[in-house]
Amino acid sequence: MATIELAVLDWAIIVLYFVAIIGIGLYLRKFTKTGDDFFMGGRKNSSWVAGLAFLSANLGALEILGWTGGTMKYGMFVSHFYWLGAVPAMLFLGLYMMPFYYSSKIHSVPGYLKLRFDERTRLLNAVTFAVMTLLMSGINLYLMALVFKVLLGWDWHVSMWVSAAAIGCYITLGGLMSAIFTEIVQFFLIWAGLFLLSILGVMEFGGIGNVMQGLPSTMTSLWATTGDASTNAMGVTWLGLVMGLGFVMSFGYWTTDFLVVQRAFSSKDLRSARLTPITAAFFKMALPFIVVVAGMVAYKLVLDPASGFKLPPDPSDPSKLWNDAALPLLIVRYYPVGLVGLGITALLAGFMAGQAGNVSAFNTVWTYDIYKAVINKKATDAHLVWMGRMTTVVGVLLSIGTAYLAMQFNTIMDYIQAIFSWVNAPLFATMLLGMFWKRTTSAGAFWGLLAGMIMSFSIFMGFRFNLIGPELAGVLTLSATPSDMTRNLWQAIWAWAVTFGVTVLISLFTTPKTDAELVGLVKGMTPKVDEGKVWLLGRPGFWAAVALVVVIALNAYFW
């Protein structure tokens, strides 16, 4: 395919973005002095700021491109990843888990594991999380360079080094606050730069009804085709969806992944911290109006040869069409000069915010949970800030190294994309038991977590090297020929179940901590925090109920 031509004005918009984010980093530098400033954003953010950052840390360009393309394959099922696979977990985090996280004044999720269990459980999670974030950051960088190389003809090396240098610069200067500011800017740029595509697409067809008209029911329903795995494009039943996506993967990611939870820790008080994921849930619900609508418009355009809308071959497998190119091709179709620059800047901002989120989470976990916990226990606050800045630079360089590795060995992508279910799914079982069952012991948590991680990795390798036949596949996934998506869902379910089971079993035969040691860390052992007299519209419970009603209504409407 021919690359997208950018006019001088489009370039000006892109360059202005770099100037703005580095300028923000320079401005915030003078306000970033203590460890709390650098790693926790000063703990002074409102629920609006922390909530938008919480959402944006997850809202990368990969998600936008991937789910727009995914809609062309799975139809409205993609909405499950927002309405089922995110919102309930975000509400649960805000209502039930945040009080334990926030009140213990920890710097990170591994920090909670240290307080609740012991140093070895913290270290196990800190090391796996640090490796995961660096790998994810590198993959994000690699995919950004790939997308811009294919679509815009930009040089690989320039794309990667320039964006990585900008990220390294503004995080080194302003720490988490810089990351949060740029994430919020990115959130608005994504809506300003990409939502117009859905609007223009619907306008071209003369209404949303015309876009949906003629599409098969598998494309336009959420639940009606989930009774049998063979009747929907994702090849999954409602049980796999609810347990795998709606419970284990979703709760595993949104309630334990420090990359997103760190944003809530930056809140000014407990009520704001609880409202953080609840506020984010409303914006998360709205995202299908960009990705799903744009994906359906692209799908309809591809079906009509007269539209002139053609997808290019997939760069990693030229025998297939590249669905992920749908969104940039809609930019070419609808956007004039200026808007093209805005759309590309939105994607660029999405890619860069994704990397920045990983790097800022990495520098915190390295500094507090590995460096201070193991290497230099007497480090001063000033020294930790210095270490955080140095770690940022090292993290960015390691991300670039991972990106080059992915460029050389494409199969590494398969491993890295599965890493979430190795790390987050088992951790969710550990957290759930740790926060809600006081009998959970340190030994149970450590060995359960390790067992779940090994289980998840073993299933992944079994499928990867065809060691799992149809019979065993049927037992593990309820399908003799599971799709990649189904494998991922069930891999997470098994990892969670093994962690849960092993943790309970070992806990029953080992000695738990005393009640006094669990105050503030476990439900039932923690005095209820008096948040003062708060009127209805300021209560987390009220907004969580509203969000739940809205998400149920959306599911019912698109049943």
Place this chain on the structure above:
Amino acid sequence: MSQDTEGREPLPIWFFVGVILAVYGVLVIAGNFMTSRPTVLSETRPGLWWGALMVVAGGIFTAIGVVAHRKG
């Protein structure tokens, strides 16, 4: 977040969001008057009304940021 030597808090994020949206809105409107390759629905002039919306939204956010900063 620490206060700087003058005891001031940093400008709120809404100020930066507002300025960026407003400046980009102006540039998008300017693009509407430049020669461009043919696009679908170009007759609806999306750059013009979308850019205007961005300028308005940018103005509102900038004002919110300034007011919030003055209140301290």
